[in-house]
Amino acid sequence: MNYNKYTLDRFDGDYAIFLKRPEETEQLLIHHAEIPSELKEGDIVNIMDDGFEYKIELLKEETENQKTRVNNLLQQLRNKE
Amino acid sequence: MSKLLGLLMFTLLFVAGCTEPAEETYETPLKEMAVHFIDVGQGDSIFIEAPNGKTMLIDGGVKGAGKEIVAYLKAQGVNRLDYVVATHPDADHIGGLISVLNSISIKEFIDSGKVHTSQTYEEMLSLIQAKNIKFTIPEAGDEFQLEDNLTVEVLAADETASDNNDASIVLRAEYQNISFLLMGDADHGVEQELLQNGTDVQATILKAGHHGSNTSSSPKFIEAVSPLATILSYGQDNKYGHPHAEVIDILQNVNSEIYSTAEAGTIVITTDGVTYDIDAQQWTGIGATSSIPLPSSKKSGKIELISKDVHEEIVVIQNNSNQAVNLKGWELISVEGDQVFNFPDINLAPGKKLSITSGPDAKTGAATLEWSKRQIWLNSGDAAQLVNAKGEVVSELQ
Numbered sequence: 001m002n003y004n005k006y007t008l009d010r011f012d013g014d015y016a017i018f019l020k021r022p023e024e025t026e027q028l029l030i031h032h033a034e035i036p037s038e039l040k041e042g043d044i045v046n047i048m049d050d051g052f053e054y055k056i057e058l059l060k061e062e063t064e065n066q067k068t069r070v071n072n073l074l075q076q077l078r079n080k081e
Numbered sequence: 082m083s084k085l086l087g088l089l090m091f092t093l094l095f096v097a098g099c100t101e102p103a104e105e106t107y108e109t110p111l112k113e114m115a116v117h118f119i120d121v122g123q124g125d126s127i128f129i130e131a132p133n134g135k136t137m138l139i140d141g142g143v144k145g146a147g148k149e150i151v152a153y154l155k156a157q158g159v160n161r162l163d164y165v166v167a168t169h170p171d172a173d174h175i176g177g178l179i180s181v182l183n184s185i186s187i188k189e190f191i192d193s194g195k196v197h198t199s200q201t202y203e204e205m206l207s208l209i210q211a212k213n214i215k216f217t218i219p220e221a222g223d224e225f226q227l228e229d230n231l232t233v234e235v236l237a238a239d240e241t242a243s244d245n246n247d248a249s250i251v252l253r254a255e256y257q258n259i260s261f262l263l264m265g266d267a268d269h270g271v272e273q274e275l276l277q278n279g280t281d282v283q284a285t286i287l288k289a290g291h292h293g294s295n296t297s298s299s300p301k302f303i304e305a306v307s308p309l310a311t312i313l314s315y316g317q318d319n320k321y322g323h324p325h326a327e328v329i330d331i332l333q334n335v336n337s338e339i340y341s342t343a344e345a346g347t348i349v350i351t352t353d354g355v356t357y358d359i360d361a362q363q364w365t366g367i368g369a370t371s372s373i374p375l376p377s378s379k380k381s382g383k384i385e386l387i388s389k390d391v392h393e394e395i396v397v398i399q400n401n402s403n404q405a406v407n408l409k410g411w412e413l414i415s416v417e418g419d420q421v422f423n424f425p426d427i428n429l430a431p432g433k434k435l436s437i438t439s440g441p442d443a444k445t446g447a448a449t450l451e452w453s454k455r456q457i458w459l460n461s462g463d464a465a466q467l468v469n470a471k472g473e474v475v476s477e478l479q
Contacts, residue, residue: 007199009172010245013294013321019172024201025144027172029320029456031441041245042198053454066198073206074196077216 003046005059010041018047030054042067110353111230114256117349118288119153120342121146123316123323124173127263127288128154129254131227137164138181139252139263140174144201147180153347154185163188164225164233167205168265169249170197175205182208191225194218194240195248219250221280230354231256236280237271246291247271253284257354262306264290264297272302285357286350287311287337293324303331310359312348313341318391320456329366339364384411384429386478389465391458394440396465398476400429410470413437413452417463422452 006018006028016035020026021044028047035056039045044063048055112132119126121142129137136159141150154162165187167175179201181187190209196202209216223235237251249265262284268291275282287308290297292315311332315323324341332339338359340348345361352358383402388395396413400406408424415421422437429435436449439457458465467476 009197009199015320017172019199019201022200023144024172024176024199027143029459031456033441034454042196044198049455051453063198066203067196070196070198070203070206073203073210074194077206077210078194078218080216 003048003057006045006047008039008041008043008045018045030056108355110355111257113351113353114231115349115351116254116261116286117153117157117347118312118314118340118342119150120346120348121150121177121314123292123319123321124176125168125265125288125292125314126150126177127314128157128159129227129233129261130157130159131231133228135163135227135231136161137166137225137227137233138162138178139166140168140265141177141179141181143173144176144179147177150177151180151184154181159185161186161188163227164191165189166191166250166252167193168251168263169193169245170195170199170202171245171266172199172201174266176201179204179208182212182214187212187214189215189217191217191219191250193238193248193250195242195245197245221278236262236282237267237275239271244268246296249290251275253282256352259286259352259354259357260284261286261288261350262308263288266291266297268296269299269302272297272299276302276305282306285309289313289324289328289332291323292319292321293328293341294321295325295327298328298331300331300334303335303337307335308332308337310338310340310350313339313343313364315341315343317343320392320459322392384408384467384469384475386465386467386476387434389458389478391463394438394443394456394458396437396458396478397434398429398437398467399434400431403431405430408435412468414466414468415457415463416466417459418457420457422450425450 005021009017009019014031015029016032018028044059046057114132115130117128124142125140126142127139162185219235219238221235221237225233233252233254236253239248242248246266246268247270249267251267252263254261282305284306287306289311293313313324340361341364344364348361350357350359384398384400384406387399388397405428407428409426411424413422437452439452443451443454445451465478466474469475
């Protein structure tokens, strides 16, 4: 089975918009009824597509690590202000 | 298109000027400035050009739009941007800024300060750092002066907002009598706060929040703005139904003209601070549906694709021959995604239609087959092909 990693970029109307990492040029729209309700904007997930439905797995640690990394980067830029 | 208003204001001010000391010199036309609402499909990208050559780019659409934005700016003779604003970190606003950062030198970068875990946001910050660009997280009340008469004021900014859209930097650019209110994706909550704070939101031209979604543009707020013209920046056949009908109603209730990048492409508004001119046709709403009838020249097959609705995810085929056709071995193909639906062993009677459904509401029933609960038809460029048991394409719908 094929897993791909995505960022949950945002919710808009009935859809969650996922961006395929790392390039994030490809987007995947999934109806909110089809995704786990606990998912939030910014979550990094694995999505498996078996041709019929999506299986979505939250990558908690990776999400946290990425948050820390981006926060640090933002802090460095702020300090330069 | 709306020179009339300016002339009216001119006349009113002129009359007023007869009785009062001439402290206001607003009737004097200034050099021309321009605001470009660049067509980036489903997203935002706005370019402000001051008469003195100073520039500000607000958002950059999705990543795929970046190259087009750079090409557009270069065609305008832009080699340097004085300000680039990322209103909030959603990919349909910051994606294209990656190409801009890589191709055009930037003096100051203004960010919402709202953190996103997307690789795109990280890449954007990394580029700002690597290129040593001045970085600013603004607060409401901050001003960016493009020239003496052209000020861009930050009306709202909230890096602590729980929602990315509500972190949107809201800007109001003022050039004498003519003003532009640029809402980003700010929602009703932000609008209400602006009204409660007594912020002056009145504007000649409004870029409606969130691509014309009903999560923005409340009636009270739009009344307070009372725009003469509203720009909706969205992509044709988007999955979100933008612009929503109630927003159109609300705008029409205040007699605002409506323009959209989806219909008009890039919209350029020029103004001398007294009058303004919009280089586009007004929004009609035609083309909002994607059920395109089959061109008559292609009506050669016996079984034909007669409609494709990418919102409802319904493709309809019809047997236009005088005998029943068995569909075993036939295929319906989504060309873009290379997805194939294999028809079951069923007969389609002469003249009868059959719907192939996909998406969450897909079902099998009377004259209806379920392809998949997934979204198949993602965008308007996704052509459908009907292939017979011999593997021949018998019908095609763009």
